[in-house]
Amino acid sequence: MKRYPSVTRLDPEARKRVVLDIFTTAHRSYDILNRLLSLRRDIGWRRNTVRRMRFSRTMRFLDIATGTADLAIEAAIRNPLIRVNGIDFARPMLGIGRQKVEALGLSPRIELSCADALELPFPASSFDVSAIAFGMRNIPDKARALREMARVTVPGGQVMVLEMTFAPSWPPFRVVYGFYLRRILPGLARLVTSNAAPYYYLADSIMKFPEPDAFDLLMRQAGLVDVVHHGLTFGATYLHVGRVPPRAIEGE
Ligand SMILES: C[S@@+](CC[C@H](N)C(=O)[O-])C[C@H]1O[C@@H](n2cnc3c(N)ncnc32)[C@H](O)[C@@H]1O
Numbered sequence: 001m002k003r004y005p006s007v008t009r010l011d012p013e014a015r016k017r018v019v020l021d022i023f024t025t026a027h028r029s030y031d032i033l034n035r036l037l038s039l040r041r042d043i044g045w046r047r048n049t050v051r052r053m054r055f056s057r058t059m060r061f062l063d064i065a066t067g068t069a070d071l072a073i074e075a076a077i078r079n080p081l082i083r084v085n086g087i088d089f090a091r092p093m094l095g096i097g098r099q100k101v102e103a104l105g106l107s108p109r110i111e112l113s114c115a116d117a118l119e120l121p122f123p124a125s126s127f128d129v130s131a132i133a134f135g136m137r138n139i140p141d142k143a144r145a146l147r148e149m150a151r152v153t154v155p156g157g158q159v160m161v162l163e164m165t166f167a168p169s170w171p172p173f174r175v176v177y178g179f180y181l182r183r184i185l186p187g188l189a190r191l192v193t194s195n196a197a198p199y200y201y202l203a204d205s206i207m208k209f210p211e212p213d214a215f216d217l218l219m220r221q222a223g224l225v226d227v228v229h230h231g232l233t234f235g236a237t238y239l240h241v242g243r244v245p246p247r248a249i250e251g252e
Contacts, residue, residue: 010140012141015138016140019138023093024090024092024093025195027092028096029192029193030068031068032192033192033193036188036192037185037188037199038164041232044232046070046071046074046133048230048232048239049133049160049162050075052160052241053075053158053160054129055079055081055082055128056128057154057157059081059083059128060084060126060127061075061079061084061085061128061130062084062086062120062126062127062130062131062153063075063084063085063086063087063131063133064087064130064135064145064149065117065132065134065135065138066093066094066097067093067097068097069100069101071086071133071162072085072086072101072110073100073110075129076106076109077104082109082128083109084110084111085110085113085122087117087121088114088115089116091114094112094114098112117135117139117145118144118148119148120148123152124151125153125154126153127152128153128154128158130152130157130158130159131158136161136209137164137205137206137208138205142210142215143221143222146159146161146219146224147222147223150223150224153244154244155245155246155247156243156244156245156246156247158242159224161239162239162240163238164209165210165212165235165237165238166181167231167238168235168236169235170235181203181206181207182203185199185203186203212229212231212240215238215240216228223244223245224242224243224244224245225245227241
C-alpha cells in the first residue's frame with residue numbers, strides 16, 4: 001500500500017504534491033467514503049454552514065476547495081437567487097462535481113473551475129460569502145488562504161471555514177474519537193477502497209489541525225472581525241465564521 005509521510009514532516013511544496021496526488025486518485029470513492037467515514041454527519045455539517053450564510057449585495061458565493069461541489073450545490077439549492085463559483089486544484093474532483101451539478105440542473109448557476117486557493121482568480125470584493133469545507137487542513141499556508149478569502153469577500157461579508165478537528169468539546173468523546181481516527185477510519189477505508197493511504201493522511205491531518213481558539217486567532221490576524229466558532233457533533237468538526245470589516249462610512 002502507498003504511504004504518505006505525516007503532515008508535519010512535509011514542506012509546503014511536498015505537501016501540495018501529496019494532496020494533489022490524493023485527490024486526483026481518490027476522486028471516485030471520495031463521496032461514498034466521506035459519507036461512510038463521517039457517519040453521514042458531513043451532510044448535516046454543510047447544511048449548518050449554509051443556514052448561516054447571508055446574501056445581500058453581490059448575491060454570489062465562492063466555494064473554495066469545492067471538491068465534488070457538495071457545499072456549492074447545498075448553497076445554490078437553499079438560496080435560489082444566488083450564483084456560485086467553486087474552485088479546486090484537482091481536476092478529477094471537479095469532473096465529478098460537474099456531473100452532479102448538471103444532473104441537478106444547476107449548471108446555469110454554478111460554475112466550477114480549476115484554481116489554487118492561494119491565488120484566487122477573482123477581483124476584490126466579488127462575493128457576499130466565501131467558504132471552505134474540509135479543505136483548510138490540506139493547505140499549509142493557512143494565513144495566506146485566509147487573506148485571499150478576505151480579499152475576494154465584500155466589506156461586511158462572511159468568511160467561513162468548516163473543518164474536522166481533534167478538539168472534542170465533551171472530554172469522554174476524546175478517547176472514542178481518537179480511537180476512531182487512528183484505528184477504525186483507516187480500517188473501514190481499507191474495506192471499501194484498494195487505496196486506503198489517503199485515509200491515514202486524513203486522520204493525521206485532522207489530528208494536527210489548530211485548536212478552535214488558535215484558528216480563530218489566525219482569522220483575526222488575517223484581518224477578519226467578529227470571529228466566532230461553533231462546535232458540531234461534540235466538537236468533531238468546527239465551523240469558524242468571521243466578517244470582513246465594513247468600510248468606514250464616507251465623511252465619518
Ligand atoms: C476533503 S476535500 C473537500 C471537498 C469539499 N469541499 C467537500 O466539502 O467535500 C478537499 C479538497 O481540497 C482541495 N484542495 C486542497 N488544497 C487546495 C488548494 N491549495 N487549492 C485548491 N484546492 C485545494 C482538494 O483538491 C480536495 O478536492
